[in-house]
Amino acid sequence: MCVHIYSNGFYKIIVSCLSPTIVGLINGALRMVDTMSIQFGGRLEFYYNNEWGTVCDDGWSATDAAVACRQMGFIGVSHSDSSLFGPGMSSQTIWLDDLVCHGSESQLVDCSHAAIGMEDCTHSEDVGIVCTNGEV
Numbered sequence: 122m123c124v125h126i127y128s129n130g131f132y133k134i135i136v137s138c139l140s141p142t143i144v145g146l147i148n149g150a151l152r153m154v155d156t157m158s159i160q161f162g163g164r165l166e167f168y169y170n171n172e173w174g175t176v177c178d179d180g181w182s183a184t185d186a187a188v189a190c191r192q193m194g195f196i197g198v199s200h201s202d203s204s205l206f207g208p209g210m211s212s213q214t215i216w217l218d219d220l221v222c223h224g225s226e227s228q229l230v231d232c233s234h235a236a237i238g239m240e241d242c243t244h245s246e247d248v249g250i251v252c253t254n255g256e257v
């Protein structure tokens with residue numbers, strides 16, 4: 122049997138002996154947008170319920186940022202702050218708030234957080250992040 126299923130932070134990928142198959146975006150995926158030409162950086166977005174939403178800075182820490190970077194395939198975080206890459210669109214959902222990661226989580230959604238979509242934030246609090254690339 123030669124089948125391997127994994128998530129790279131964006132897609133669930135099924136690798137079989139024949140060919141890799143991307144089956145689609147999964148809830149909990151992360152990406153960075155509005156990078157302002159900064160490599161490996163951008164406003165953090167979280168995919169849930171067919172929508173890319175943002176992440177609020179309440180309780181946000183370097184540990185949380187490192188978990189997010191590793192989920193996206195980077196080795197760690199360079200820096201992270203509110204509105205580092207500007208606010209998300211006003212129509213956009215703020216999916217995650219009050220995150221507390223311990224650092225060993227493989228996905229941001231595995232950290233402690235308010236119920237998805239429950240938040241008391243504005244888009245000026247949207248987390249921006251710059252990850253560190255390199256060999257693991």
Ligand SMILES: [Ca+2]
Pocket residue numbers: 178179246
């Ligand atoms: Ca805040």
Ligand SMILES: [Ca+2]
Pocket residue numbers: 177179218219240241242
């Ligand atoms: Ca909050």
